[in-house]
Amino acid sequence: MYSKEVEKLLLKVQKPGRYVGGEMNSIIKKKEEVDVRFAFCFPDTYEIGMSHLGLKILYGAINEVPYFWCERVFAPWIDMEALMIEQGLPLYALESGDPVRDFDFIGFTLQYELSYTNVLNMLKLAGIPLKSSERTGLFHIVVGGGPCVCNPEPLADFFDLFFLGDGEEVDVAVMELYRRCKAEQKSRQEFLELAAQIEGVYVPSLYEVSYQDDGTIKACVPKNGAPERVKKCVIREMDKAYYPSTFVVPLIDVVHNRVSEEVLRGCIRGCRFCQAGFLYRPFREKSIDVIDAQCQALCASTGYDEISLSSLSTSDYSQLNELLDRLHTWTEKEKVSVSLPSLRVDGFSPELMERINSVRKSGLTFAPEAGSQRMRDVINKNVEEEQLLHTVNVAFTEGWNRIKLYFMIGLPTETPEDVQAILTLGKKVVDVFYNNPNRSKGKGVEVTLSAAAFVPKPFTPFQWFGQDTMETLHDKQRVLKGNIPSKRLTVNYHGAQTSFLEAVFARGDRRLAPVLELAVERGIHFDGWDICFNFEQWMSVFQDLEVDPAFYANRHREFDEIFPWDHLDYGIRKEFLIEECRRAYRGETTPNCREKCAGCGAACYGGGLCVEKR
């Protein structure tokens, strides 16, 4: 609910439904009857945040406990934000309408680097001191989770603790600890030191970082009994993991308004550019029975008529056709459609398409990621050109005529020829269409080539790689835009500038905290939104603080450099990543986890594919 003061603003802003709460299945408790209140903050708009599966899982998991109450908070869009500031209204949570500053825990999910300014801005709107050191007493515990937590160092000064890995159990464990500490009247410091002993909990203030003269890290030393290395949390058996039996159903349309059923966690592929592919190991599947039961429960409790089987790579689910057949025993009758969020080039077959009734005939998207075979071998994207052309040919026969292909530019060892090969591949897809006698007649083919700039990320074999400078990326974009070989091809590329900034924060360290703080002070936020992103303003922040962003983005690192994230342990051995990096530069591929164990180290968790018979 919202206050009377907020209500007076609602008709002055776009989409007021973002700010009112009251949705079906939202959880209302009596605040007198709960011991610990958790504000789950998503640092982006309502529509983005409400489409996020992690929020739904943790919202359910925390609210399962009668004496905890988790509420949702989203970043108000700039129109609403301006009015709230003008009226002196603080950021509030949607369920109770209470100010975020009344909450024990303020939790952020860190999904992408460009949301960091929104994180700080939300703390500011809530009226909570930004720095961990400025918050006192056992209250206002600012916590974070999500993929960016694998290197949270640029945010280390602002957070009290981070959750590494799967959050559904450790979040609750930390809240239990807080509850106990409250009852025993322990101090904030005592609580944090105890929390640091829980597996998956990283308390940044318990680590002292020192630097060399050249700006690289000298050492990161734990104190007060904090562990040398913080190990991520892993749910070993997905069938036994908590999964919500209901979702909050938004009143307004959001990006993904449907049942999301997580069918597996992790990825067998080991694409060398992909951080998620390493962070979420080991590869763990849910069983058909569990997925089926969860889908039924969710459809019944939400009224949704679409199920999306989500994961990093759903076509890698070992019994996908069987799973779809099982779901079809009831989905048709219930008028529910089943969709897959993305498809691998080698995962597409007419048999599969027959089972996915919701795929619109208009557009299909694949991600070959690179144009030349050499380049695809470097990044270990084990997709052959022949396979792609075969797949699109099948798709054309089945009636599709719009294909979208995703690529990256700025990959390690990339030459202008590799970039050119993106266009050549696009042209070949066009040719396949016109050579296919069974193509849908009357319509031409449309092939869209979309090229993003590569951002090297921690915990990948490319974590040592200096990102291409913006000039180099612009040159490569010119190659793409310069000589498009067919009128049927459309080429898009996006933001070298946002990719540069992403690269800075992805591999940044604690010395970036003042940069973020000043950026937010100058009103920079919603960097992921084109209409808000202001690169010049960002550059002036770096300049004024004499911080060189190229040191983080473009600098090539040696294998023996100590990284800001080296004390965080995701089960992936550094030696493995070094070996993978070497193989990449030699153009050698690595088989996927199902074919052969590559020995990454994730087997230490004793779960999933690592311990199953291959």
Add this chain to the structure above:
Amino acid sequence: MKNVRIWFKKDGPAKYISHLDLARCMGYVLKMARLPVWYTEGFNPRIHMTFAMPLSLGVSGEQECMDIRLTEEVSYSNVTERMNRHLPMGLQVYRASDPVMTFNEIQFADYTVELEAEDSREIADDLAELLAQEQITVMKHAKKGAKEFEIKPFLNAVTMDITGSQTVKLTLCLPCSTEGSINPNLLLEALKKYKGITPYASVTRNGLLTKDHTEFL
């Protein structure tokens, strides 16, 4: 197969959702309630729902209605109860009935506009002056763009009550039909244009009326 008219209220958080969002939401609710609703036949079957008159975003509705079709016999009280079990805050079904009239018999709607201001007497005076004018024109936004529109003829029966030191309550009856409607917010536009004031207003559509100003059933 049976046509059923669902009567509901829309206020609180639910008044801030658009007509399209309302329709989607009712679809979810009907599904959650597992009512034997009839689906449209076609490539993408949808629950058959038709709404009487869309309500503007931000306006509360006291007696709104929509029609659905049921493929099996369900008692009206059961329909009401099952829907209410799942409806979000601000939406409430208070009755289900046979559709007595057709939607194109709706010609008017009754509205209440509650205004809040520093001083209710001042705003009442402003309103009285405004309503006494020979002409009241405002910009009306339509699909083809904005154009000048004379609303004075529709404002002859406005009643005004000072309900508190800072609140004034207006009641008015405006055309509301499939051929065209007058939005009560136009009165607020006029207040802004002629008197330069923008008081906070909560607008409620109290009911739908036929051409004889009798209750739509």
